[in-house]
Amino acid sequence: MENFFATCPRGLETLLAEDLAAIGAQGVQSVPGGAHFSADWDACYAANLHSRIATRILWRVAQGRYAKEEDIYRLAYETPWPRWFAPERTIRVDVTAIKSPLKSLEFVTLRIKDAVCDRFRADAGRRPDIDTRAPEVRVHGFLTADGCTLYLDTSGAPLYQRGLRQKTVDAPLKENLAAGILRLSGWQPGVPLLDPMCGSGTFLTEAAQIALNIAPGAGGRSFGFQRLKNFRLETWKHLLDAAQEAEKPARFAQIWGSDISPVAVRAALANLDRAGLLPAVTLSAGDIREIAAPASSGILVANPPYGERLSEQDDLVAFYPQLGSALKRNFSGWDCHILTSDLRLPKLMRLAPSRKTPLYNGAIECRLFRFVMVAGSNR
Structure with a gap:
């Protein structure tokens, strides 16, 4: 079992928990703006495919305490990124925080990016390129007052982008x-x-x-989990075929x-x-x-x-x-x-x-x- 965090629009956490329970998630724990849960990879794929409420499904890969930026760099450097994706993949790092004492989230974002690239240089002899517009792999950092959690995004583009909408008028609803x-x-x-x-x-x-x-994810869009080394094509095809048959x-x-x-x-x-x-x-x-x-x-x-x-x-x-x-x-x-x-x-x-x-x-x-x-x- 792996640990995940699903994000959603605030106010819909109860509905998100229902979606997660429906795909077999364990230990679902709602918090403002999302829910923590444990699941196997089949359920992670299913959550991306079937949840109408989730915005992203994030895979928790590291967690630690910090007092300064360098503690976060060390946590990110010690995380075995090359085990999960290839250096040929483009990446983007995003950081959010609640009650963090650190002055600049931009600087924290930069330090996590440096740590990921330095780890790749050490292990693989080359580093991934940065692409802020359409990255193949997204790394998310979340800071509390003294804790840092690092995630790999299994969704890619936000899940509300069903791959269907072409034309919009003013301020469309997500x-x-x-x-x-x-x-x-x-x-x-x-x-x-x-x-x-x-x-x-x-x-x-x-x-x-x-x-x-x-299924909301059956519209031909791609997902972040497809670009990870542990991606199981057969499992995904089985889920997608079953959804389309229904x-x-x-x-x-x-x-x-x-x-x-x-x-x-x-x-x-x-x-x-x-x-x-x-x-x-x-x-x-x-x-x-x-x-x-x-x-x-x-x-x-x-x-x-x-x-x-x-x-x-x-x-x-x-x-x-x-x-x-x-x-x-x-x-x-x-x-x-x-x-x-x-x-x-x-x-x-x-x-x-x-x-x-x-x-x-x-x-x-x-x-x-x-x-x-x-x-x-x-x-």
Whole structure:
């Protein structure tokens, strides 16, 4: 068994733990922004392939205490990197910290990089090149007040990059956050789902993949573990084949999307089409204040724009009451879930949320508000 750490958007740690338990992880321990767990390599591959919530799966390779930068250099130098990847691989080092007394994380990053390269020179007679844009191997350092943990990244590009999205509009939602919101909403395949502000279609794409039982990592992307010396191709091919055999044929899955912007609708259409998911979804251009519900009941998810500038703030103050009226008028019997960083939203919509869940969209603190539109309660 090896030790791993999975990262995820803050607020989704419980869902991440469920994903990890489902692939057979042992000793899952949630912390803010992720979860520690133990697993064999089959489960590590499966976590990368199947978790809709994880951002990265990191393999813990070293741990030690430090008082100064040179202690971290020594820990990194004593770690047998050449055992795990070849000097021909390009690398990148990233460091994050909580309560570290060291002044410069950039200097710590440099010292870890130097240590990795010096160890390769000593063992293999040559050092790996650095590539900060598209490295083949990623090394992660994590510092606490007096401890340093070193990881090798088994994911490569973040796992929310499913290899599907081509076209984006302003500030698209990350795929793993969208998948988490769908889980938090209680939506299940077969239940009508509507995103009336669909943008480039992230909610729609995730929902269609779930409805058709398509593993999020099966979209043709590559993974960090494929570039490590211990990579077992047969094991990976077996997992991938099993996932692809479990997929359902693309057909309408009671998922609807619309947007006031025809440009956004075209982007969503292109993304769904490229992913082979277009048959599962019905798309149209329309204003949420005017569209009719596509079914008598269902789940509505939305990530409305939140204004950065004062003029936009004024527009939103006018828009939110109209949104509240439209939900009451046209969506009785629907369970509505709205993600926003604007905490004035329920008050301005004149609706009382039945639940509010703190979530982070990147660094932006948000709330997922749930509004239950009770059928027959509005004349």
